[in-house]
Amino acid sequence: MFIVRSWLLKLTWLAAWLPALALAQPAPPPIRLAMIEGLSGPFANTGEAVYRNLAWAVERVNQRGGVRLPDAAGGARPLVLQRYDSKGQNEEVLSALRSAIDNGAQIVLQGNSSANAAVLIDAINKHNEREPERRVMFLNYSAVDPVLTNEKCSFWHFRFDAHADMRVAALMTIIKEDRALRKVYLIGQDYSFGQAVLREVRRQLALQRPDVQIVGDELHPVGRIKDFLPYAAKIKASGAQAIITGNWGNDLTLLVKAARDAGFDGRFYTFYGNALGAPAAMGEAGIGKVIAVADWLPNVQTAESEAFYKAFRKRYPDPSDDYVHMRMQLMIEALAQAIAQAGSAGAASRDGALDVVAVARALENVSVQLQGQAGRMRAADHQFQQSLVVGVMDRVGTAGVPFDVEGSGYGFRVVRTLPAAAAEMPTSCQMQRP
Secondary structure, X not given: OHHHHHHHHHHHHHHHHHHHHHHHOOOOOOEEEEEEXXXXXXXXXXXXXXXXXXXXXHHHHHHOOOEOOOHHHOOOEOEEEEEEEOOOOHHHHHHHHHHHHHOOOOEEEEOOOHHHHHHHXXXXXXXXXXXXXXXXXEEEOOOOOHHHXXXXXXXXXXXXXXXXXXXXXXXHHHHOOOOOOOEEEEEEEOOHHXXXXXXXXXXXXXXXXXXXXXEEEEEEOOOOOOOOHHHHHHHHHOOOOEEEXXXXXXXXXXXXXXXXXXXXXXXXXXXXXXXXXXXXXXXXXXXXXXXXXXXOOHHHOOHHHXXXXXXXXXXXXXXXXXXXXXXXXXXXXXXXXXXXXXXXXXXXXXXXXXXXXXXXXXXXXXXXXXXXXXXXXXXXXXXXXXXEEEEEEEEOXXXXXXXXXXXXXXXXXXXXXXOHHHHOOOOOOOXXXX
């Protein structure tokens, strides 16, 4: 009787304390995202602008409870975005990657340099082969050298931006129609991306506008030119009616400003002329002359797009912070969806580790939609497929331009929309899968 009573007391004690014991179980750690980006040096402003986009996207996922995972894997898990300053240098990129992995990150985010992205792909390929128990994957939001999803394609790398050849093709739809155009000047940054842009421009001009003469074709050091007036003087003297460039960040803003100061009166066909000071630098001289291609522009003019843009401006009301990219939001949404799908299939543990292979397999077939913008990942090369738009600079308040850029008084009116099927291009990727 004594023994039975003792067991009954123990069972009563356990019943009373089991809920508390369950609550006392440590929560699984968050899913760590490591942004490796130039946060100091000549392109620090672009790195900080990216960080704001990614932070906003992470906040949105966490506000709805985090990434949904089964109870066996610890339930919903929040995302944590961690910053690593690469200074835009390849050596620093490798150092940041090592630190991120040592700190428990399994998802690496980067984009503001194709050269840095190529270094990351090679390093991650080697790391994942050497340490399969600590595999990581790489999400790329801006590094657009086509080689990254062609010859250098990797199972661990996913690109969410349209690559350079896709962007050139979009710009070419406008250049084809500019029948007055006879002379163009090509200028770009002297590294893999800038070289790829000019190479593809030459190829597509030869095919679609053989009547257009290339009167200048040069590359300049990346992030080192403080005064582009000598370049602008050459451009003006060449008789060019348009400049075609893939320049970004300060290399674009300073080029635009120098061209304006030199009295260049032609057009700018750009990848990134719609942000980071370029519209303000050009001012009135840019109206109708600065053309930019993007995955999305604030003046797309749908109710969903307007709500999306207003929400970003509410989160970051300072006009100087007005740099928002839909593709970065879609990227985080796609990642959350892929982790949830992989977790539902048992590919997540309570100790916090993700099965990166399972997440990658889910991500390479993901389709995602946000505020009217949709896209899908192409499994063959991990190149995201989405619509592209081409816009031309105009005064805010004119037809089709309800929103300006960075408080400049100028925005971009959408003049061409390419559906995803029209923007898609073939790939030479020979993917090696684990």
